[in-house]
Amino acid sequence: MSDRGIFTVSFESSLDPIEINRMHSWTLFLTRDGAPVEGAELIVAGGMPEHDHGMPTRPRVTAELGAGRYLLEGMRFHMNGYWEVTIEIESGPTRDRIIIQLNL
Numbered sequence: 001m002s003d004r005g006i007f008t009v010s011f012e013s014s015l016d017p018i019e020i021n022r023m024h025s026w027t028l029f030l031t032r033d034g035a036p037v038e039g040a041e042l043i044v045a046g047g048m049p050e051h052d053h054g055m056p057t058r059p060r061v062t063a064e065l066g067a068g069r070y071l072l073e074g075m076r077f078h079m080n081g082y083w084e085v086t087i088e089i090e091s092g093p094t095r096d097r098i099i100i101q102l103n104l
């Protein structure tokens with residue numbers, strides 16, 4: 001659930017489980033009030049807050065797959081530990097943010 005409670009985001013990784021130092025992609029699924037959201041702008045950044053560093057790559061949404069699904073490429077985590085992946089969401093006039101927490 002996003003910070004303001006407007007959107008939900010779930011993800012599916014092309015690598016499951018996620019392996020350290022392997023480039024992979026995610027498919028993000030964006031909904032609002034239970035319905036898929038199309039045409040949104042998603043800006044993704046990640047990092048390890050406890051280590052004060054970001055990701056070694058700059059992941060980007062490269063394709064909209066329809067039905068609220070978005071292809072996120074360039075995912076790579078280079079350390080084990082606690083990561084946060086932050087997704088800034090812009091859909092029409094509505095903005096919100098969601099943080100996905102990962103223990104790798």
Ligand SMILES: [Cu+2]
Pocket residue numbers: 048051053079081
């Ligand atoms: Cu680290």
